Amino acid sequence: MIPALLQMRAIHKRFDAVVALNDVHLAVSTGTVHAIIGENGAGKSTLMKILSGSLKPDAGSMTLDGHNYAPDGPKQASEAGINMIYQELTLAPHLTVEENITLGVEKQKFSILHHQWREVEEALAMLGKSDLDLKTPVSQLSIGQQQLVEIARALLRKSRIIIMDEPTSSLSAEDTQYLFAAINRLKQKDITIIYISHFLEEIQQIADDYTVLRDGENVASGKTRGTTLSQLVTYMVGRSLDEMFPRKPHQIGTKIFSAKNIHHPPKVNHVTFDLHSGEILGIAGLVGAGRTEMLRCIYGLDGAKSGAIRVHDKNFRLGSRHFPGRPLKAGMSMLSENRKEEGVAITLPIRDNISCSSLKNFADKLGRLKLKKESRMVTKAANRVTMKYNTIMDPVFSLSGGNQQKVALARILLDGSTVLLLDEPTRGIDVNSKVEIYTLIGQFSQQGYGIIIVSSYLPELFGICDSLAVCYRGTLSQTRPISEWTEESVMTWATTGKL
Amino acid sequence: MIGLIKKKLDVLGPFVGLLFVFVIFVFLAPASFVSGYNLKTIVTQTVIVGLGALGMTFVIVGGGIDLSVGSIIALVTIVTAKMLNWLETDQVAFVWLAAFSAIVVGALVGLLNGLITAMVRIVPFIVTLGMMQITRGVAKWLAREQTVIAPQTILNNLMNVDPEPAWLVFAPGVWTMIGLTALVYFILKYTVFGRYVFALGSNEQAARLCGIKVRLNRIWIYTLCGAFTGVAGLMQFANLTLGDPTAAVGLELDIIAAVVIGGGSLSGGEGGAIGSIIGALMMAILRNGCNLVGIPTYVQNILIGSIIIGAVAVDRLKHKT
Numbered sequence: 001m002i003p004a005l006l007q008m009r010a011i012h013k014r015f016d017a018v019v020a021l022n023d024v025h026l027a028v029s030t031g032t033v034h035a036i037i038g039e040n041g042a043g044k045s046t047l048m049k050i051l052s053g054s055l056k057p058d059a060g061s062m063t064l065d066g067h068n069y070a071p072d073g074p075k076q077a078s079e080a081g082i083n084m085i086y087q088e089l090t091l092a093p094h095l096t097v098e099e100n101i102t103l104g105v106e107k108q109k110f111s112i113l114h115h116q117w118r119e120v121e122e123a124l125a126m127l128g129k130s131d132l133d134l135k136t137p138v139s140q141l142s143i144g145q146q147q148l149v150e151i152a153r154a155l156l157r158k159s160r161i162i163i164m165d166e167p168t169s170s171l172s173a174e175d176t177q178y179l180f181a182a183i184n185r186l187k188q189k190d191i192t193i194i195y196i197s198h199f200l201e202e203i204q205q206i207a208d209d210y211t212v213l214r215d216g217e218n219v220a221s222g223k224t225r226g227t228t229l230s231q232l233v234t235y236m237v238g239r240s241l242d243e244m245f246p247r248k249p250h251q252i253g254t255k256i257f258s259a260k261n262i263h264h265p266p267k268v269n270h271v272t273f274d275l276h277s278g279e280i281l282g283i284a285g286l287v288g289a290g291r292t293e294m295l296r297c298i299y300g301l302d303g304a305k306s307g308a309i310r311v312h313d314k315n316f317r318l319g320s321r322h323f324p325g326r327p328l329k330a331g332m333s334m335l336s337e338n339r340k341e342e343g344v345a346i347t348l349p350i351r352d353n354i355s356c357s358s359l360k361n362f363a364d365k366l367g368r369l370k371l372k373k374e375s376r377m378v379t380k381a382a383n384r385v386t387m388k389y390n391t392i393m394d395p396v397f398s399l400s401g402g403n404q405q406k407v408a409l410a411r412i413l414l415d416g417s418t419v420l421l422l423d424e425p426t427r428g429i430d431v432n433s434k435v436e437i438y439t440l441i442g443q444f445s446q447q448g449y450g451i452i453i454v455s456s457y458l459p460e461l462f463g464i465c466d467s468l469a470v471c472y473r474g475t476l477s478q479t480r481p482i483s484e485w486t487e488e489s490v491m492t493w494a495t496t497g498k499l
Numbered sequence: 500m501i502g503l504i505k506k507k508l509d510v511l512g513p514f515v516g517l518l519f520v521f522v523i524f525v526f527l528a529p530a531s532f533v534s535g536y537n538l539k540t541i542v543t544q545t546v547i548v549g550l551g552a553l554g555m556t557f558v559i560v561g562g563g564i565d566l567s568v569g570s571i572i573a574l575v576t577i578v579t580a581k582m583l584n585w586l587e588t589d590q591v592a593f594v595w596l597a598a599f600s601a602i603v604v605g606a607l608v609g610l611l612n613g614l615i616t617a618m619v620r621i622v623p624f625i626v627t628l629g630m631m632q633i634t635r636g637v638a639k640w641l642a643r644e645q646t647v648i649a650p651q652t653i654l655n656n657l658m659n660v661d662p663e664p665a666w667l668v669f670a671p672g673v674w675t676m677i678g679l680t681a682l683v684y685f686i687l688k689y690t691v692f693g694r695y696v697f698a699l700g701s702n703e704q705a706a707r708l709c710g711i712k713v714r715l716n717r718i719w720i721y722t723l724c725g726a727f728t729g730v731a732g733l734m735q736f737a738n739l740t741l742g743d744p745t746a747a748v749g750l751e752l753d754i755i756a757a758v759v760i761g762g763g764s765l766s767g768g769e770g771g772a773i774g775s776i777i778g779a780l781m782m783a784i785l786r787n788g789c790n791l792v793g794i795p796t797y798v799q800n801i802l803i804g805s806i807i808i809g810a811v812a813v814d815r816l817k818h819k820t
Contacts, residue, residue: 074710086708090708090709091702092701092706093768094768094769095698095768099694103705105709106694108691111690112689
C-alpha cells in the first residue's frame, strides 16, 4: 500500500455540549480525489476547518508526508501546501483577476507592487483557462469563472492539497464538467483534491476514494469504483428510505392556487402552474435555475415584469406594486431558503418571531398587544410543529437549526396560511429534524394545505411529493405525478430543458 | 466598446461633474468668477477639505468611516498655537517642529481610533463618533475654552492666496495638497498596503483568508487618516492664525461628502485620491460661485445636499447596467 500523503488520526472536536467530531480518521494519497460525504451537520466542514487550520482539534493528530502537521491558522496551513476553497467564494469583488489571485502573496520591492502576470497566467493555464482577462474585476465574472480564480489562487500558493467545499452547488452542468476537467489536470500534476459534496452522482464521476461521516463519526471509506449509489446513500443517511420519508395518505382536492405566465427575465421565464388542496408539489432544478426567484416573484419579494397569481378566490397581478402583504392576507406564506438572514430574526425571542406576521390578530383597535393571547397562540403553534424549547421568550439563536426552521414554520401556520411556499425547508438541519419536518409537511397535506417545495435534494422530493416540475434556466416543465418522473429524467430536464 | 467607454466614465465621471459645475458658474456668475485671483481663492478654499478627504479616502476605501476628523482639526490648531507660544521663537526649525508635532497629534488620535476599532471590535462609526466628542473636549480643555493667540510665523503664509515668494503662484497649502494627492494616488495604486486597503474594503473575510493582517492594516489606515487630518488642521491654523477649539465643527461631513462625490463607496472597495480632491473642489466652486452670484447659504446647502445624493445615484445607475 502506498503511504498516505495526509493522515488525520483520532480527531475529536466539541463545541460546548455538541460533539462535532468523535474519533474521526482520514487517509488521503497523493494525486487522488478524495470525497468526504455526509449530510449537513455530519462534521465534514468541521473536519476540513481543522485540516485547513481555521479550527484546532481537541484531540488527535495529523501528519503530512509523514511529518507532524499542526497548523496554527490558515496561513500556516497554506504554507504547508493545504488550501481550502469555501462554498461561499472568498474573492474581493472590486479587485481584478490578477489582484485576487496574488492577494496576500504579492511580490514587492520596498513594498511597491510587482505584477505577476506570468505566474498568474501559468496557474490559470493549468486549469485550462488562459483566455481570462487578468484585468477584469472578478465581480464581472460568472460563478464558474470565479471559482477557477479561487483555484488559481490556491495553485499560486504551491498547493499540494486543495480542499473544495461543495464546489458545484451553484454551478451549471456545463461549468461542472469544466471544473471536473480542471480537477483531472491537477491530478496529473500530483495535486491532491479533497472534495466535499452531497451530490453522490458527481462523486462517483470524479472521486477515486471516499470517506463517509455521519453524526461526527466515520461510517465507511473505500474506493468509489465498485461502490453503488444506494450503498453510499445508506451510509450517509443511516436509515432506509422508508424511515426517512414517512408518507401520509392524503386527498388531493380542488385548485387553490395558480400562477400564470410569471415573467421576470432573465431568471424567470413565463412560468405557469397550478396547485390543489392537499397536494405536495416539488420543484427541482439546479441552483441558479430560477426556482427561488420564481417563488420570490410570486410572493412579491421581487417585482416581476408580468404575470398573475390566484390564491383561493383572490387574483393578484404581479409587478412592482405586488408585495408580500397581499398574498399573505389571502392565505399564502413563504419560507425563505436563507433561514438566518430572511427566515427568522435570530436575536429576537421565539414568540416575536412566530407572531410577527399575524400581530394584528393580537392587537386591539389602538394597536396595543394582548400579550396573554399572543403567548397562548404562539405556544399552541410551537407545539403543533413539535418544537423543542425552554420558554417562548428565548432568543431564536439558542435553538438548533432544525428548531429554528420550526419557528419559521410555526409562523406561517399561525398567520392562517393554507398555501405554503417552502424554499429548501430542510437545508442545513440534521437528519432527525428533517424527518420531523417531512412528517409535518405530510400532516399539513392531510389537513388540506397546498404545499410547494423547492429543493436541490432529489431523494427528498421523490420521498414526499405528489407531483413534480423541473426548472431549467427560468422555464418550468409541465407538472407531472411523481410516479412519472425518475431521477434521470429530472436531471435531464434540469440540465437540458427537455426530455 | 461600450465597456471601454464605461471604464473611462468611471474615471471621468466626477471630472465631468466638476467641469459642469464650473461651466454653469462661468455663465451665471460675474466675470470676476474666472479672474486669476478668484480661481486661486477657490483652490485655496479646497485645501482643508481636500487634505482631510485624502486621509478619509483610505478609511472609506477600506470599508470604514471616521467622524472624528473635524474635531482633530480643531485640536491640531490648538496644539500648533500652544507649541508656538511655548517655544517662544520664530526660528524656522522650531516653527516646523511645532507644525510636525501637531501632525503627530492628529496621527495619534487616528491611531487610537484604529486600535479601538481593530482590538475591541466596535464598529468605526461608534468609535469615531465617541472620539469626535473626546477630541473636541480635549481641544476645549487645552484651550481653556477660548481661542489661543499665536505669534506671527511663516506658518501664516501657508494659506496665503498671494504667497511669498510670488513665483509660487498658489499658496504653499495648495502645493502640499497636490503633492499629497500624488502620494495617496501612488500608495493606493502601486503599493502592497494600497492593495490591502482595497481588499479589506471589498471583502474583509477574503483578505483574512489570504493571510493579510487585517487588524494591523486597519490601525495603519486610521493612523494615516489622522496624520492627513493633522496636515489639514495645520492649514486651518494658518487660515485662522490662531488656535480655535470650536473650529471645523461638522467639517467631517464635508470631507466624507468629498470622498463620496469623488466615487468612494461607503460599503468599501471603491474610491481614489483624485476623485476625492475633485469632490472637494466641486464643493469649493459651488460655495464660491454661489457667493459671487449672491445665492443665499440655505440654497447652497440644498444644492450641495442634492449633489451628494445625485453623485451616488448616478454611481448606482452606472453599476446596474
